[in-house]
Amino acid sequence: MNLDWLDAFLIFGAFKVVEIMGLGLLVHLQLGLTRVANFGVVGFWGVGLYAFGVAYLKVDWPFGDVYQFLVCAAIATIVAAAAGLVVGWLISDLDDDGTLVGTLGFATIVVILATTQQGLTGGALGLGGLDFPYDFGRVKTHEFTWLLITTAVVALIFAYAWRVYRTPHGRLLIAVGSNEALARSLGKSATAARLRMMMVTSGAMGLLGAMHGVMVRSLEINSLDVSVTLAALAALILGGTARVFGAVVGVLLTVALFDIVIQFYIPIPDGWNTQALPVAREAVFGAAIVLMLIFRPQGLLGQMRRPALMRRLHGDW
Amino acid sequence: MTGEDLRPQILVRDVTKSFSGRVVVDIDELVLGDVPVEGLLGPNGAGKTTLMRLIMHSIPLDGGTVTLSRPGQRDVLLSSTRTNQMAGLGVVKSTQVITDFEHLTILDSALLAVTEARYERPFSAAADRTVRKRHEDEIRHWLDYFGFDDPLAVALSGGDKKLLDIVRCLLLQPAVLLLDEPTAGLSEGHTERVKAAVRELASRGTSVVIVEHDLDVIWDLCDEVIFMAEGKVLLKDNPATIRANPTVVKSYLGAGSA
Numbered sequence A: 001m002n003l004d005w006l007d008a009f010l011i012f013g014a015f016k017v018v019e020i021m022g023l024g025l026l027v028h029l030q031l032g033l034t035r036v037a038n039f040g041v042v043g044f045w046g047v048g049l050y051a052f053g054v055a056y057l058k059v060d061w062p063f064g065d066v067y068q069f070l071v072c073a074a075i076a077t078i079v080a081a082a083a084g085l086v087v088g089w090l091i092s093d094l095d096d097d098g099t100l101v102g103t104l105g106f107a108t109i110v111v112i113l114a115t116t117q118q119g120l121t122g123g124a125l126g127l128g129g130l131d132f133p134y135d136f137g138r139v140k141t142h143e144f145t146w147l148l149i150t151t152a153v154v155a156l157i158f159a160y161a162w163r164v165y166r167t168p169h170g171r172l173l174i175a176v177g178s179n180e181a182l183a184r185s186l187g188k189s190a191t192a193a194r195l196r197m198m199m200v201t202s203g204a205m206g207l208l209g210a211m212h213g214v215m216v217r218s219l220e221i222n223s224l225d226v227s228v229t230l231a232a233l234a235a236l237i238l239g240g241t242a243r244v245f246g247a248v249v250g251v252l253l254t255v256a257l258f259d260i261v262i263q264f265y266i267p268i269p270d271g272w273n274t275q276a277l278p279v280a281r282e283a284v285f286g287a288a289i290v291l292m293l294i295f296r297p298q299g300l301l302g303q304m305r306r307p308a309l310m311r312r313l314h315g316d317w
Numbered sequence B: 001m002t003g004e005d006l007r008p009q010i011l012v013r014d015v016t017k018s019f020s021g022r023v024v025v026d027i028d029e030l031v032l033g034d035v036p037v038e039g040l041l042g043p044n045g046a047g048k049t050t051l052m053r054l055i056m057h058s059i060p061l062d063g064g065t066v067t068l069s070r071p072g073q074r075d076v077l078l079s080s081t082r083t084n085q086m087a088g089l090g091v092v093k094s095t096q097v098i099t100d101f102e103h104l105t106i107l108d109s110a111l112l113a114v115t116e117a118r119y120e121r122p123f124s125a126a127a128d129r130t131v132r133k134r135h136e137d138e139i140r141h142w143l144d145y146f147g148f149d150d151p152l153a154v155a156l157s158g159g160d161k162k163l164l165d166i167v168r169c170l171l172l173q174p175a176v177l178l179l180d181e182p183t184a185g186l187s188e189g190h191t192e193r194v195k196a197a198v199r200e201l202a203s204r205g206t207s208v209v210i211v212e213h214d215l216d217v218i219w220d221l222c223d224e225v226i227f228m229a230e231g232k233v234l235l236k237d238n239p240a241t242i243r244a245n246p247t248v249v250k251s252y253l254g255a256g257s258a
Helices: A008-033 A041-058 A065-090 A096-116 A139-164 A168-178 A180-185 A190-216 A227-239 A244-253 A255-265 A276-295 A306-314 B048-056 B083-089 B106-114 B128-145 B158-171 B188-203 B215-221 B239-244 B246-253
Strands: B009-019 B022-032 B037-041 B063-069 B091-093 B176-180 B207-211 B224-229 B232-237
Touching: A008 A041, A008 A139, A008 A168, A008 A190, A008 A227, A008 A244, A008 A255, A041 A065, A041 A096, A041 A190, A041 A227, A065 A096, A065 A190, A139 A168, A139 A190, A139 A244, A168 A180, A168 A190, A168 B106, A168 B128, A180 A190, A180 B083, A227 A244, A227 A276, A244 A255, A255 A276, A306 B106, A306 B128, B009 B048, B009 B207, B022 B048, B022 B232, B037 B048, B037 B188, B037 B215, B048 B091, B048 B176, B048 B207, B083 B091, B106 B128, B106 B158, B128 B158, B158 B176, B158 B188, B176 B188, B188 B207, B188 B215, B207 B215, B215 B239, B224 B239, B224 B246, B232 B239, B232 B246, B239 B246
Parallel strands: B037 B207, B037 B224, B091 B176, B176 B207
Antiparallel strands: B009 B022, B009 B063, B224 B232
């Protein structure tokens, strides 16, 4: 495959867009549907990244390439899902403020463990040696292929989120999120519903973390900063927390704007890309969250349109 | 339970509840369900709604026990049962305050009430239509009965939300139904429909307990009335006797009401 026309940094920018889109979709299921305000997205994503990296690098697997990746990615998904289950249980009786602080605390614990457990994680120095589960010869081809694979994974996440609205499971999540006491009175276990949702979404966040590890081919403590959570939340809040397409639209207007359009197509002074732009990006994302919450809390796409969906699903009623 | 009262019962024993030192419920013994429809009557603050919430275990008891007794089945201690398990046991309560699920349509609400837990798992392959197919007749019956013209819309008015709450309760096919002011804010026509639905349900074996400030509903519907004041059960008798009781007239009904 001749990819000379394609800038390697553009591949990485597109990867970031796809990755944050996936995280935004998962946050949509948590916050938009079930009203679980997860401010520790980077924690679940980071657990997946580090579980994958440690399993990949520290275990002498009797097989390589594809199988090694699949097994380690499965481990990352399971560990992140287990973390989602535990954190979900711990925050199950907390209000929104408590949930925010609790999930943020979890993310902090993950960063501290990744930093201090040097024997396993490499600590602040990190660990190299992760690799793509295939060998086509050229790095750019590897990265482009990985971008396509990650896009397929995020497309599956989108399909899952899209389908959830059309199932009894989605209805239960909306009910639990909007009126927990009433849902309980109908015999619904709100706690079980939330825990299952946290397990599924956290596991998928962990899988995206593992896929990130392959793309960057190393474990770096700097990757576990709040910018991951901020990007996913800013995109979702901008697009609309209660709409599946909210994360998609929001990511295109935030991450894609900064990491692709401005970086590659807007003439900016040398050096800004590495210094001023990342800082400006965080500031703009933060400001976008504040402004949207003040002036249009439902996001650009607006409220959930349940009656319209129900008419499509049950128009013959 | 004797052979002649083969109907689900709630047994309330030595139940107490205080808020900030004030006793709001203090009942030595009370059996609910020994007749088809019972009314709970009393002035504001008598403890009627609190008693219902204690039965549902949506607030914890300070002391005592609440037991569900069903013909041919083992007794269940409701006072140590989680709220979300009550509906599965057949104990269902309507809400006093008008409430609904934000965003969900009327049909959503009805489907939610009837959907079995196995269809609500994250990777359940069941589509919405599967659940609809299983329960369409009963949902259509109750929505049509109460005159919901557009079940695919969100309930907007207080009256629609109140009726939808009752529909959800009816769809759960309760063994014991606790109705807390079910006709408050409803039109006369809808009130009559609620009363007819309660009668039909009771005739099929459901034990119904009603708290209602519309006394005509109580007198028309109830086979027995329990009068409460200051957290205690003062009287339990047929509606005519309660209505003529001097204590009830003096403290609740007012002179000239009989």
